[in-house]
Amino acid sequence: MIMTESWHIRPMQSGEEPAVCELVIRVFNDFVAQHYSPQGIAEFLKYVQPDLLRHRSQSNHFVLVATTTDEFVGMIEMRNHRHVSLLFVDKRFQGRGMSRNLLDKASAICHEHEPDLHAVTVHSSPNAVHIYEKLGFRQTESEQTVNGIRFIPMKLEPWVGCRRDQR
Secondary structure (H helix, E strand, C coil), X not given: CXXXXXXXXXXXXXXCHHHHHHHHHHHHHHHCHHHXXXXXXXXXXXXXXXXXXXXXXXXCEEEEEEECCCCEEEEXXXXXXXXXXXXXXXXXXXXXXXXXXXHHHHHHHHHHHCCCCCCEEEEECHXXXXXXXXXXXXXXXXCEEECCEEEEEEEECCCCCCCXXXX
16 A cells, blocks of 8 residues: 655644654554663653653753644654654654654754754664664764663764755
């Protein structure tokens, strides 16, 4: 079956946090949880609580969501305009450019707030390294585990999602 449904990317609105967290948890359970210890799973689930997402988005984070006419199908959370905290895409929409679209839209916002920003980082889950590599990220350190969360530090440099000549 060929999916032709398109999506729209926009800032997350207040009150949408529960549905966005539900998307993240669903995709996490499908693709990431199997690579984590029980401690890591519990730690991740603590991080993706709606009230915490709301609090972060009101301070030094921002969240963009990808939506179809009736559901959330992707999201990106950026910290301090320079670190990808979360990037999740519904399995039905993976491989269709949504991650790149989310990253490019986030890049434009980051460059508005940090015009001299030259790099962005991410702590990739082991199963997502190949996705981040396709987006231009490179591994900067070996795999690490903190509180059961396994991740590979990566960096996108130069941060070219939104070049100055395209603004």
